[in-house]
Amino acid sequence: MKVFVTGGAGYIGSICVEQLINSGHDVVVFDNLSEGHQKAVDKRARFIEGCLSDRETIINSVVSNKSQIIMHFAANALVGESMVNPSKYFRNNVAYGINLLDAAIEGKVEKFVFSSTCATYGIPEVIPMSENLPLNPINPYGESKVIFEKLLQWYYKLHGLEFVALRYFNAAGASENFGEHHRIETHLIPNVLKVALGQSNQCKIFGTDYPTPDGTCIRDYIHILDLAQAHMLAMEKGKNGFFNLGNGEGYSVRQVIDTCEQISGTKIATVEESRRSGDPPRLIASAQKALEELNWNPKFGSLEKIIESAWAWHKKNPNGYNV
Ligand code: UFG
Numbered sequence: 001m002k003v004f005v006t007g008g009a010g011y012i013g014s015i016c017v018e019q020l021i022n023s024g025h026d027v028v029v030f031d032n033l034s035e036g037h038q039k040a041v042d043k044r045a046r047f048i049e050g051c052l053s054d055r056e057t058i059i060n061s062v063v064s065n066k067s068q069i070i071m072h073f074a075a076n077a078l079v080g081e082s083m084v085n086p087s088k089y090f091r092n093n094v095a096y097g098i099n100l101l102d103a104a105i106e107g108k109v110e111k112f113v114f115s116s117t118c119a120t121y122g123i124p125e126v127i128p129m130s131e132n133l134p135l136n137p138i139n140p141y142g143e144s145k146v147i148f149e150k151l152l153q154w155y156y157k158l159h160g161l162e163f164v165a166l167r168y169f170n171a172a173g174a175s176e177n178f179g180e181h182h183r184i185e186t187h188l189i190p191n192v193l194k195v196a197l198g199q200s201n202q203c204k205i206f207g208t209d210y211p212t213p214d215g216t217c218i219r220d221y222i223h224i225l226d227l228a229q230a231h232m233l234a235m236e237k238g239k240n241g242f243f244n245l246g247n248g249e250g251y252s253v254r255q256v257i258d259t260c261e262q263i264s265g266t267k268i269a270t271v272e273e274s275r276r277s278g279d280p281p282r283l284i285a286s287a288q289k290a291l292e293e294l295n296w297n298p299k300f301g302s303l304e305k306i307i308e309s310a311w312a313w314h315k316k317n318p319n320g321y322n323v
Pocket of ligand 1: 079168169186207
């Protein structure tokens, strides 16, 4: 199919693009390179450097490429940053995204696949978390994704634009060729592996007084290749709605650090810091709906496999996409 991918130069987008092309799809990447990297764009894709704020360009690009599917990864996605700069999140993730929705209508696109997040739920009342929990985000990042999900529902009702919103838990790991490189790294696994690579002296632990067994936050880490598989399944006709994507297993910050130590064979020095604002204590998915309705079949569910793939990529690319 002809797939139009926004944010295809970013971490999750780049790997989904690679997997889409490996499966025989025809891919156009649209990215402004504010977070992404030109080198992360698979050479087999057509690349358009552009910004979602540019309404005319985005509409022309979707229409002229006869796009059948839109996958929308382009977004700002840092919980902490959204607490200090909410305007950036509502502007980029909501306001400019409307241009893309209109482009989908103009181009008669068949399906819109949206990168959503478990940050839409806020602090969950029940663990593991299913899709019918209330949406009470505790940071502007999560709120921006809730608003966009609402827009999707209206565009479906009023224009018939079919959609799947995939609520990712914590995406991690790498493929052989593409991995995680943010200009300013805030994510746990790459930050820990930087210590293993000798690029930083210690890793910070944000909060050791959470109501969890070891006092640190618990997250459900999901391999990027399993995420990519879910995106391809979501393109199929007749599959619509909201799906959680996670493994149903939670690991604390300390457990992630221990696993990185084992896999890299390096001692990781840590320093305990206060809590990071906007962080819920524990997020664990129930992905039952995706398993049953999308026929999702995750293959790299263990934390070890996820970290092994990340470690292999970082060792091979110690400077990420910088030369
Ligand atoms: N953490 C540390 N030290 C670090 C980095 C992170 O202790 O150097 C902690 C965080 O405080 C948090 C946990 O490790 O408790 C995971 O943090 P990440 O930054 O790796 O991931 P988040 O859970 O904050 O956010 C990620 C994505 C979001 C997504 C969310 C869903 O960035 O887009 O997962 O849980 F919404």
